[in-house]
Amino acid sequence: MKNTREKIFEAILPSMRDKGIKFKLWNAFLIAIILWGLYALWIQVTVGHIVTGMRDHIVWGIYIVNFIFFIGLGYAGSVIAALLYFGNIKWRTPIVRVATVMMVISTIIGPIYIFMEIGRLDRIHHLFIYARLQSPIMWDVIAVITYLIGCIIFFYLRVIRDFSFLSNKEIFSGFRQKLYRWLSIGYCEKPEQNRLLKQSNDILGVLIVPIAILVSSILSWIFGMTLRPGWHSSIFGPYFVLAAIYSGIGVVVVLLYIYRSIYKLEAYITDTHFKYLGYAIIAFGAGYGYFTFSEYFTDWYTSKEWNARLIEKLFDPQQYGWATFFTTVGGILIPMIVIGIPQLRTTKSTVVVSLIMVIAMWVKRYLIIIPTLENTLVPMQDLDPVVSKYSATWVEWALVSASFAAFALVFTWIMRFVGIIPIYTSSELEEGARIYSNVQTSSS
């Protein structure tokens, strides 16, 4: 048992001590993008929102798109982790680690982007001193804060044992060892501690899924509670929940693959993992595709004036037709076909379609927000194309790029600190150890 842990530790050690030139360049690259984003933010704050592509009709832009995207990943993380945990699925451990880290980072990065949308950041405390519970924004503030606390604990409970293991490793600097020791809060494999840990894991695992579903729905209600065609739809809650989990699985696949190829972790992140994640993509893709279809189909068939105008906008190749094509074909059909047909399904093809799907899911959020805002109930009749048609400026793109760079940077460093593969499995220790030894024997 001890042996298995040492083996895992040896395997992930390179990723935890990487000092190569590539690693440094990667960090420098990400920091450069983040600095670019901060510069854009400084311009936006000093000059005002005039530097963005947003105007009186299209008042929300790609910041909100990014907000939904990242919050979606955040919610997906816990749902994936909790489902795997309670399904008692033996191949889950590396997936749970990636999913929970993704969950924590996205839940922090996402809400930052709603602040980008807020004109008066100097009055942000008004949200607390004048809080008005009737507003869906307040629901979201409460929901996101609750969820963030929940998911940090959820993540932390799963790394305490690893911290205690790592704190004894001489290979790390004294400071790092001390940090591990402090974070392991005195865990030393006492049966009582294991029992408490398992209990807390169970309770949080049960709690986090309904919270994630609720919070995801509340996010959708920011849009669903308005009178806008395309938003005011009862399907929006479940639609957002499915979209979130769907895109989250895609990101997990991509991240797992990147770590596996860089640090040669084939023995732990196996092709089977990608196969099962692929099945999950098919399952959630089918649900998500079904929702997308029924949303468009009902609007199109009845052709109520306002909805018809939106549908025309979305399907007209001169406007958003190609984007819609990309999100439905590239985002739903192609992943399902490539993964669904055994002859086409390889680890590489799964990863490629996952990446396309993740991009498509970002574009899909764009299609949810922008065309709807451009489709005003009262005709705009504005001469200035900047007012009637949204196009993001470099300031907005810089800030959005910064979010992805920040995600990558923080993910890199958290993984460097806690390790991509859990050294202890997240439930029964023995069982986990058995799986790892099986993996070891089968691969060697």
Added chain:
Amino acid sequence: MEKERRNFIKKGAAIGATGAAGLMTWMAAEDVNETGEKVKLLSTNGEIIEVDKAYLKMASVENAEQMRRDLIGREPVPGRKFIMVVDLGRCRNAKKCIIACQKMHYLAEDKEWLKVKLLKDSDAGAPYWFPKLCMHCDNPPCVKVCPVAATFKREDGLVLIDNDKCIGCKFCMVACPYSTRVFNWEDPENPDMEGAEFPSTETSLPHYHNTVEKCDFCPDMVRMGKLPDCVTVCPNGVFYFGDENEDAVTNGDETVRLSALLKDRAGYRYMEELGTKPRVYYLPPVNRMFPVERGYRDLSEEEINVMKDQMK
């Protein structure tokens, strides 16, 4: 420095707590020898409160003014229920209302709280000019969604914005189905506010950068019993403004009975089906005073085309 801080805290406490309770917390914070002589006061909530006379001196003129502005801005004009009726048969897109509104509210030239649209109800129908103000809905979607209560509905029917509170999240702009609200994307110019008599919620002044604004029915004017500027300036008497409780509206030239006007002329509310219950009624564009083309006179070819393109 220390004194400033204390004043700040006191002021914060006074504004934060509501009505009389807040007022007393604020006053009790100071060390005063009570005279034992009580004075009865009417709070802004309409409650009669009693305080020691010694405390009365505390309200410096400056603070009292600030509090009056903060509290009165949310109080209705007593007994009123403001309403507007727009006669579409009279509008010829003269745009005098827009210019007057901009002047009244110190708006930049490209900023319109009041817009005139060219609408057409059906393919075979005739186009008509449609002045669009804030509808001051009785079921206002914008007020529902505001996270900080910066926009609010008053008992006299007005939907107003407290620009000192607005955080600029723009949710109200998204929620408003009439696209009434506008945002200060650039730092707006402001008039000299020295000695301004009315609370900022009633004048919508000063304009703040990165906050939301809209047509407010000129509450500072109507509190004095005057008509909003768009009403008085219109050369064709398109706008009728008045009080639903009194059942009377006037366009400056003639005063008519509201219920009779709406009944005889088949008054309707724009997009009634949304359930927002607007306080602006429209009279259908029949028996027109002008052909619709009269409104094209000051427009460029391009503007006319854009309008015609998006008429519906």
